[in-house]
Amino acid sequence: MPNFQPYLQSPLVNFNLPAQTVPAEASQKVRANELPLMGYIVLRGELADTAVAQAITKATGLAVPTACRFSSGDAGVLIWQSPDECLLVTARNYVPALLAACTEAFAGLFAQAVDNSGGLTTVYLSGVEHVTLLRHLGVYDFESVTPGDVASTVLGKAGALVCRVDGDGVFLVIRRSFADYLWLLITKAATPYRFAVAKLPAAGKSPFLRLVDAGSPAKRPVAA
């Protein structure tokens, strides 16, 4: 057997964000930082079918969101993507149990849950000019994204889910393969706004930030 030792690292690892992180201040008009190594589960199934919707709620404890909205709770954030697809953003540690619960609840239904934790990451973008920055990056009418809304759109050349929890900032759920490109794009476009890689705010009740605190296996060595 070759000595294959998989390890887990953020797609933004080369930017060394933890070393650049400074305390958040009002003078930073645009701030960003990553919520690294969270869990992402894709749920497929006709959401209009009550049996599927009930199974999702049973397995996750979350209400199935309506179009272009998200719901949240202890298990994480459930984002509407399409009439037959939702994305569950959760803590990496929660993934195995949630996946098992979904698979069990979907038995006999035309529905499926798939772990996509390796494919996505999340960036928190905040500061008084964060909406201005989004306008630099994409054509969507970003001021119309109100708390509880999610806009699935393009930033530069890459797709992103723009989720707003409150007026302070937005959570961008982006592809791992485009994370590097988007991070460079954000930092470059944000240069005039005293950009800073700022410490993430205290999780409090934030449905996204709580998931980082809930822990990821990266914080302990990966067994060989």
Added chain:
Amino acid sequence: MFQIHCPHCGATREEEEFSYAGEAYIARPANPEEASDAEWGDYLFMRKNTRGWFWEQWQHTAGCRKVIAVKRHTGSYEIAGSWTLAEGKEHYLKESEA
């Protein structure tokens, strides 16, 4: 550039979020085994290339990723409406009968 209403997202979005997916409602020969080469060739390759009102497909690639039906004027770019494929087909068939 224009804006397209996505019936699945229930929102009007920029063209940039969509990908063009060609002419809509091309009927596949009911019995491919018995179709002549000319009929099959028509189905595969021949397109209307209309100047005027045209039924076409667009995919909301950056959003819900669904393919939708759009009735668009290829000269003026005016859009008469957009529908899910099933809903659009009713309108399309009604028009083709008329």
